[in-house]
């Protein structure tokens with residue numbers, strides 16, 4: 630019995646497949662639409678690629694877990710550790726809790742034109758957060774920390790919206806972030822005492 634090497638067999642299969650594909654009659658009109666659909670897919674893949682590389686729009690790349698049921702006992706997301714802090718390196722870090730039907734703390738002020746790392750957790754169900762005019766848009770899945778770094782382009786009031794249906798009050802779940810000119814912004818006093826990065 631002869632045993633043929635694996636590779637040529639694979640090649641033969643591929644050649645047969647291509648030959649069969651060629652033999653299929655494809656209507657002219659159908660061929661046109663196949664081309665159009667492939668172009669549309671190419672366009673979307675292109676948009677995703679450009680967004681990922683140039684606009685910093687990415688799926689979350691790290692998985693960080695948290696116990697959503699005991700956030701009040703968690704050092705990092707305990708109530709008095711929430712809000713805006715500046716760490717030793719001068720990075721602005723914001724810790725927020727989403728719960729039906731609000732974002733806590735209710736109001737924060739951050740500087741414009743400064744990279745800001747926002748860490749979101751949910752205290753109950755799945756929420757989302759979207760801040761128009763920025764790349765801030767993510768799900769807040771119970772049990773996980775959603776971390777996104779964003780920069781607010783200019784001072785003003787930015788809406789913070791929940792964009793995942795989370796219950797009857799979902800459409801009331803929104804608040805504002807005040808973005809202040811970089812030179813007018815002062816770090817909150819509590820920042821130095823409690824640098825929160827407990828999970829690193």
Ligand code: CUA
Nearest residue numbers: 791793795799
């Ligand atoms: Cu929270 Cu919708």
